[in-house]
Amino acid sequence: MGVSTTAAARKRSLPTPGVGLALVIVALAAAFWAAGASGGARQATVKVWFLQGEQMVTVDRPGSSAEDAIRQLLAGPTRAEARRGIETYVPSRTPLRSVSVQNGIATVDLGVKLVKGTDAASLLARLSQVVHTATGPEGATKVRLRVDGGTPLGVFPGVSAAGAITVEYLETPDAPPAKPPTVPSTPVVGSVRAAQQRLADLGFLLPSGVDGQDGPATQTGVLAFQKWTGLARDGELGPQTLRRLQMATKPAPITRGGSGKRAEVLLDRQVALAIQNNEVVRVIHVSTGASATPTPPGDFKVYAKYAKWWSVPFREWLLWALPFNGGIAFHEFPEVPAYPASHGCVRQSFTTAKWLFEFAEVGMPVKVISRSR
Amino acid sequence: MKARALLAALLLLGLLAATASASPRQTVNPGQLTVGVALPSEGFQVGVVRGSEVLYAQGFEIDLARALALRLDLDRTVFLQSRFDRLFSAGQKPWDMAIAEITITPDRRRTALFTRPYMSVDQGVLAAQTLERVPKTLAALRTLRICALRKSTGALVAQGTIAPTRPVVLAGNVDTLMLDLQNGHCEAAVYDAPALGTLKDRAPRRYGPFIGVIKTGEKYGVALPRGSTLRSRVDRALAGLIADGTVERLQRKWVTAHLENLRVLR
Numbered sequence: 001m002g003v004s005t006t007a008a009a010r011k012r013s014l015p016t017p018g019v020g021l022a023l024v025i026v027a028l029a030a031a032f033w034a035a036g037a038s039g040g041a042r043q044a045t046v047k048v049w050f051l052q053g054e055q056m057v058t059v060d061r062p063g064s065s066a067e068d069a070i071r072q073l074l075a076g077p078t079r080a081e082a083r084r085g086i087e088t089y090v091p092s093r094t095p096l097r098s099v100s101v102q103n104g105i106a107t108v109d110l111g112v113k114l115v116k117g118t119d120a121a122s123l124l125a126r127l128s129q130v131v132h133t134a135t136g137p138e139g140a141t142k143v144r145l146r147v148d149g150g151t152p153l154g155v156f157p158g159v160s161a162a163g164a165i166t167v168e169y170l171e172t173p174d175a176p177p178a179k180p181p182t183v184p185s186t187p188v189v190g191s192v193r194a195a196q197q198r199l200a201d202l203g204f205l206l207p208s209g210v211d212g213q214d215g216p217a218t219q220t221g222v223l224a225f226q227k228w229t230g231l232a233r234d235g236e237l238g239p240q241t242l243r244r245l246q247m248a249t250k251p252a253p254i255t256r257g258g259s260g261k262r263a264e265v266l267l268d269r270q271v272a273l274a275i276q277n278n279e280v281v282r283v284i285h286v287s288t289g290a291s292a293t294p295t296p297p298g299d300f301k302v303y304a305k306y307a308k309w310w311s312v313p314f315r316e317w318l319l320w321a322l323p324f325n326g327g328i329a330f331h332e333f334p335e336v337p338a339y340p341a342s343h344g345c346v347r348q349s350f351t352t353a354k355w356l357f358e359f360a361e362v363g364m365p366v367k368v369i370s371r372s373r
Numbered sequence: 374m375k376a377r378a379l380l381a382a383l384l385l386l387g388l389l390a391a392t393a394s395a396s397p398r399q400t401v402n403p404g405q406l407t408v409g410v411a412l413p414s415e416g417f418q419v420g421v422v423r424g425s426e427v428l429y430a431q432g433f434e435i436d437l438a439r440a441l442a443l444r445l446d447l448d449r450t451v452f453l454q455s456r457f458d459r460l461f462s463a464g465q466k467p468w469d470m471a472i473a474e475i476t477i478t479p480d481r482r483r484t485a486l487f488t489r490p491y492m493s494v495d496q497g498v499l500a501a502q503t504l505e506r507v508p509k510t511l512a513a514l515r516t517l518r519i520c521a522l523r524k525s526t527g528a529l530v531a532q533g534t535i536a537p538t539r540p541v542v543l544a545g546n547v548d549t550l551m552l553d554l555q556n557g558h559c560e561a562a563v564y565d566a567p568a569l570g571t572l573k574d575r576a577p578r579r580y581g582p583f584i585g586v587i588k589t590g591e592k593y594g595v596a597l598p599r600g601s602t603l604r605s606r607v608d609r610a611l612a613g614l615i616a617d618g619t620v621e622r623l624q625r626k627w628v629t630a631h632l633e634n635l636r637v638l639r
Binding site: 112115116120147149151153154155157158160162175176178317 | 412413414415418419420421422423426428429431502547548551552555572575576578579
């Protein structure tokens, strides 16, 4: 075993700016544990890495060794943390075989439960959680993952875990940001243009989207309209949608707020409202957290604007990101289904994400609402 | 004389019958199917190994091997990790059969027995994400630094059909092959199209575009050591799994490559 150190002595260099932005440090439990230790000597703590939305967050837990840290990781977030959207992708009751640190390499041996399953994102997140959590205590700078004493081969898509892995490796982007898809021209149709104009007047489409072509921008606008009005969500300008469009009125905010810009995320309807001076400027088709990783309701504020945000656990770029609750953010994503499907974030299509990014300001209130009807 | 002839015929029949029905004693370990594999290959076989012991495995070929064991009335399937080329080389083997995207070739038939094919494949060419201009022909591929898996049909295609101007970078296993591609040690990888497509599907932004396929019409078969008495039974079991749709179902479940609209490189 190596020399044990306290968590306080653990230092992790901040990554390069583009990547550093990806890390959100949430010291949720510090106060809780500190309170427990009040009156006595300061309790040693280790940092345990969980996820919130698309990013990693830390909580402090009592302990000083790499084994303490991994044990706390396997214990998972507290209920209070879970209510705030802090989650773990490490399967519950994953057995701990052993943890040792030698020459700066932490060898973490976990039960086979860790690698079961085929969800690529979940497997990558588990790896990231283990590597981040085992790095630091006892001077570990690299982590060698073992499963029942064996070497995982091909288990983590795009990442080889056969050798020792560093936090820096996981935090370094290894893929370029996705380019916006090329939208092929489609025939200009008069009736489509009329419907687009109506969508734009009501705030479901930008005026620049009124071009008579039934492309992705129109489909996104139609989806937002269908979700807002409770119609079937197919993104098509079908007879029912067109009929409802004629009689629709401009959407209003669900809650009353102050003047200025704000946003409401309506979890039940899967839309976001961009609001200015209590008027809805735009209704946006979004996809929020899936049932296993729900987007927590509550009042938040946009605390940063990142045109490109590297998701460390899932190893992909999030474009036009507006984080408002730890790692939970509005951001562009290639797939934005009509139902809740994200890791807790608010996904948007490339047709709307940049617009909201430019609309939003740091400090802009965001209200996440469970029921809007 | 007649009686002796009859007795001899009966003995012969008995011997033949014993050979044809795979009693558990025909396997390396009685009651168990021992299967040689070469992890990892995305979609086909991934897992955890300790030395040659496979502690955990999943994928199309893993499920297929288990289904074969069931058809052979064997209760247990044990996987042994091996170097890929050893799976079909000459000599005694510690396994009953090997399954690892092994293309049936005349060369390999000289050193191993093969079952009927369970999958037909072509070679795929996947670009590194750093490749700026995606080639559209075999001729255009020649100027690229190509990598392939050592002793694979992909390596033969890379060296023979593409014949690049620079030596082909040969990787010892698929993990290294894909790392070479990710780290820019090569600009395009040649490997079995379904596995390459599944890798791309599982980590889409790690790699560049799927350049296309080179039609080779290869067929994967289960390899058995020469002299194995199990071949006909494994073959029959495989035929049953093909006929009842099991093979197709397992393939659909695990091999998630989308190869339908890929360019055929000429």
